[in-house]
Amino acid sequence: MTYQNLLAVEENGIITLTINRPKALNALNQQTLKELKQFFGQDALAVEGLKGVVLTGAGPKSFVAGADISEFTGLDAQEGLEMAQHGQDIFFLIEEFKLPVVAAVNGFALGGGCELAMACHLRVASETARFGQPEVNLGIIPGYGGTQRLIQYLGKTKAVELLMTGDMIKAEEAYRLGLLNYVVPAGEEVAKAKALLEKISTKAPIAIQKVIECVNSHFSKTGFGKEVIEFANAVNTEDFKEGASAFLEKRAPNFKGK
16 A cells, blocks of 8 residues: 555554654645545455554644645635535545544644544544644634534534634543543554454454444434535635635634624
8 A cells, every 4th residue: 555645554454544744744635635535445445354444643743733724725615515525525434434443643633633533433542632623713614524523422512612612622631521432641542542453353343343334323414414515605705715824824813704
């Protein structure tokens, strides 16, 4: 498996898949999304004896710090809709993957990074990890499933607060709220994720696949479609143009509600 932005290493039936853009804090650009689609939609399915996948980020600072905002500037509503739908479709590939996928969160998991972690079946985080959906700071909303999965894991009350404030939470709070399965010392998150996969691999494979299917069937996808539409509408606002410019220029935005 050869990719531009991913590193895939198989050992004892477990693939550690690393998002490898450390200089960009592993931000999700379209090339990375394309490669995630290739991996989960085709390549990983062809690996014999696969027990599961550990998904992590390169470097000590970031799992995925968000989407690559430089690719968002200049989008119109239709392009925004297509971008959000494309991202959601790829994250559904992960959520519906027939074998367990464990996120090993080694730093910032913000925006698209938090959404990516939530699309995995289980989450292990370093004690230094941070989580959040800060899209409102840019004048938009999450587009890769954040408005839906955050409610699934945290409940409506806390999810609405984080979505509206854009605040980050530390790993211990994320664990307390139900977003994480485990919090471990920095540097031990991948090993813990692998240990989980080893334990699960001793169970009946068909039963594990049916667990994944049945749990996913509990949640309606209706809200995900609404998120795509409203992401596209937000992309089409003057506030988003101001928010994206302010982010790239490293200054505070001046939102006007237009």
